[in-house]
Amino acid sequence: MRAVVFLLFCFSSAARAAIPLQQQDSIDLLKKISAAAHQVTYQGTFIFQRDGRIESTRIYHLVDQSGEHERLVRLDGPAREIICNDGQMAFYYPDQKAMMMERHAVARKGFPALLPDQLQTLSENYQVEDDGHERLAGYESRVLLLTPKDAFRYGHKLWIDQATDLLLKAAMISGDDEVIEQFAFTYVRIGGNFDRNLLKPTLPVMAPRMLDSRRQEEFRSGWEVDNLPPGFKKIAEMKRLFRGKAYPVTHLVYSDGIVAVSVFIEPLGPGSRPMEGVAKQGAVNLYAHPEKQYQITVVGETPEITVKQIGDSVVFKGRERD
């Protein structure tokens, strides 16, 4: 009997049938990918493809005692660099003229950015399967397939380096089995010697313009989403400032464990006109919708119906505003 089971297993592997993963294994693996992204030193070139365009970017990523350091150099189109030192980011966009900007990124949330009970719902939203092995950018990778169980999310296919758990390739897949966005290393060197000079910007430094990142977390705005799509739960709520905006913006974040949807709520000041509509860029959908004297903007790497359903059910349930 065992032999039969083994043979069946062999045949199914040969046919590349994906093997469902236990929930705990899936969660552990996803956590490992996220940890590797911040703990592994590597350098390479990746392509990013969406909306029929492909762009190459060079990445240098060093992790040492002083923390995590990253430099991204855009290779196609206007030259741009992003430098990130332990959450402190600088953008070098010379094509945009006065273009060095900085901000303090939030402390890394870790992945999945979820509460323990939400981890348990992962398998309610996705079927997670082991989809065999594939060689990628010179490394042997393990392929993980996340198939959504409803139309509120996209599918994901992840190629993970066997040795370090570094993500080597990732694709988001629509309900029609179309790849809507993907990133993939074409070349990567994991570990080894690392020349720190490669972390320095090469583009000219210009007058800095600060991106305002002041924020107040642990904040109860009183805004809620009445009709959340299944599996989504609130993971963050804050009040923050954005440049060019006179009023603080309420920012709510919901996640299903794999992707997130942000809801931004701002008062429509005198003279500002409401926005209504949808926009799409690769896997990211954006929905703007006025609600009384407030502008609601929803952004998420989800299908349009998800951002719309969320945006259309944002309600104020708090006490009188100050």
Added chain:
Amino acid sequence: MNEKISMLMDGELDDEEADRLLSGFNQGEAEKWHCYHLIAEAIRDPEGFRADLHVDCINAIEAEPTVLAPHRSKTQKAKVYAWSAAASFAAVALVGWMALQSPQGTVVPSQVAQAVRLNVLKSKLNDYVTAHQEFSPESEMMTSNIRTVSDTYQENGR
């Protein structure tokens, strides 16, 4: 000049001004004018647009650095499309497609008149997209900067 072309698309120039503008077009501007019309077509018929849009047009649109100031909104549908085309070279490449919709999914002129186009405000929306990336578990698996560095329109508008 871009603003003039935009105004022309909007029907905001009188005949004399329009004549002067059209006859003064150089090669590049003529192509741009042609592009705007292609885009207008594309917005009217999103199904057919990718195949028809010339590569040079896409390049020209992408090379466009500035955001045009929003004009007074028009209520006529055709003008709205044209306006959108002129002001939103970005809409084509930034979002692939974009539509103004009422909650019921149809264009309601009064709402169109009220609504400021999303694409004109894309710089602010880009801030939102960037702010959102920080919280995305999916971005967290690699680097949250993938989308940011690849975004042609990041920080375009001011």
